[in-house]
Amino acid sequence: MTDPIIIAVPKGRILDEALPLLAAVGIVPEAAFSDDASRALRFATNDPQIELIRVRAFDVATFVAHGAAQLGIVGSDVLMEFDYPELYAPVDLRIGHCRLSVAEPADMAEKDDPRGWSHVRVATKYPHATRTFFEARGVQAECVKLNGAMELAPTLGLAPRIVDLVSSGRTLKENGLVEVETIAQVSSRLVVSRAAFKTRARVVPLVDAFRRAVEHASA
Structure with missing residues (x-):
């Protein structure tokens, strides 16, 4: 057999x-x-x-x-x-179905324009996908690898932005974050x-x- x-x-x-x-x-x-x-x-x-x-x-x-x-x-x-x-x-x-997105604090997003980024510091469990996305746009991405609790990174000063999976967006909202870029539909x-x-x-x-x-x- x-x-x-x-x-x-x-x-x-x-x-x-x-x-x-x-x-x-x-x-x-x-x-x-x-x-x-x-x-x-x-x-x-x-x-x-x-x-x-x-x-x-x-x-x-x-x-x-x-x-x-x-x-x-x-x-x-x-x-x-x-x-x-x-x-x-x-x-x-x-x-x-969900999406892989870049998110940042809502107050930061009000005055931020992703088109002007040249360097970003990001907390994520997707460092390879994140760097690939930003490199294609000529942006240098410094990735801090986390396996969970991504939404804490901006409030605790670990990184001002995160890249994570988003479905309803509720978790982002409850932690004061908003999506500013979509990397991929998943x-x-x-x-x-x-x-x-x-x-x-x-x-x-x-x-x-x-x-x-x-x-x-x-x-």
């Missing part, structure tokens, strides 16, 4: 939106997957040849790029940040290990099944 195909899925909001797509493809995780008390990270499914692993969103791409998983569901923000050549992203799943993608795409017989049919499920959901 061949090793099972492992699909890496992210914890959190995207997973809630991904579960109906997985079901549409015919993949139903074991009961422990939905048990909030469970600390398991690897789960069987109704298909003995498919397993799921549940990891941090930023780690999905790494597991798939290095061959520890064959497929994954991950935001396009993560793909921008890591830019793994080993990954193929054949399907936009049309879930997890949605979740199905990613595949290029090696697995070429060598694992079930991978291509699975990709096709996800594509059909997305098209049906959008019809």
